[in-house]
Amino acid sequence: MVHADAIVIGAGEAGAMVASLAVDAGAEVVLAYRDPWGSTCLNVGCVPSKFLIHRANVAHAARTADRFHVSTGGVDVDLRRIVDEKRAYVDEHREVSWRAAVANPRLTLLEGSAEFVAPNQVRVGETVAASDRIFIATGLRPTTPRIAGLDGGPWLTNETVMDLPSPPEHLIVMGGGYIACELGQAYRRFGSKVTILQRGERLLPQEEPDASTSVERAFAEEGIDVRTRREARSVAWNGDRPILEVVGPDEERSKIEGSHLLIAVGRRPNAGVIRVDRAGVLTDSRGYVRVDDELRTTTPGIWAIGDVNGQQPFTRVCQEEGKLAFAN
Secondary structure, X not given: OEEOOEEEEOOOXXXXXXXXXXXXXXXOEEEEEOOOOOOXXXXXXXXXXXXXXXXXXXXXXXXXXXXXXXXOOOOOOOHHHHHHHHHHHHHHHHHHHHHHHHOOOOEEEEEOOEEEEEOOEEEEOOEEEEOOOEEEOOOXXXXXXXXXXXXXXXXXXXXXXXXXXXXXXXXXXXXOOHHHHHHHHHHHHXXXXXXXXXXXXXXXXXXXXXXXHHHHHHHHHHOOEEEEOOXXXXXXXXXXXXXXXXXXXXXXXXXEEOXXXXXXXXXXXXXXXXXXXXXXXXXXXXXXXXXXXXXXXXXXXXXXOHHHHOOOOOHHHHHHHHHHHXXX
């Protein structure tokens, strides 16, 4: 049994913030995390995606340079080298953060899958940590839709697509949110044929309609095939190639075959993974941890910060929630 002034579950933006503030204030903190060290933002979110998007924008600018009366000749994208650079960039930033954490004498790191065993106790492997203050900061993971045949082949998520060594011949993207849109456009600019299937009426349904119109117009100009009001009912696999049965308005059916399938239909919270029910922590119908306006859960002494509470899944918001929870 390890006793601490605070336990933080998750080493992402929110968890790292509250742990850092606590140790700076003289507290003894246990930080439980799963490999790889760091946040969604660093490992599979903002940092790698924007790295790839920047390189895709360079390719697009070169390919369309004649708009500015500049001749560049052919454009060749070496995606393998770009991905290697992306990995090195992420590894460097992760290493800096990791070394700072290891060097702090008030911070005890426990690597592995954490789970509650009581309202004030968390188990990680063979170690049980106890504290009167526990901060849940376990983030989100990709949502897997229930589609017949999906698991029969190597479909991709936003976390795996960014490691492809070469541009897909034809990337089919399921989903119409910002992750689907930004990655779909990036791989189009790398040279892939891209088809986006969106179940709703428009892309970016949570944004203003004018934003959707602008994005859809831009995608059409770039040759991205956007199909709204379309839903995949099943997936068959020709080797590694997906063949989707798609249903549209009035039950109109069609088939689309691609070389790769990216599932980007949303992300779901990791609260259930750590067995919050054993601590009496309640979640909503979507699995997000319920919190009040001071980020307290339904169990005294336990806070939920960052993406896992379903408020706003953005890096800066997560950091501010870490500050707020620490203050409270």
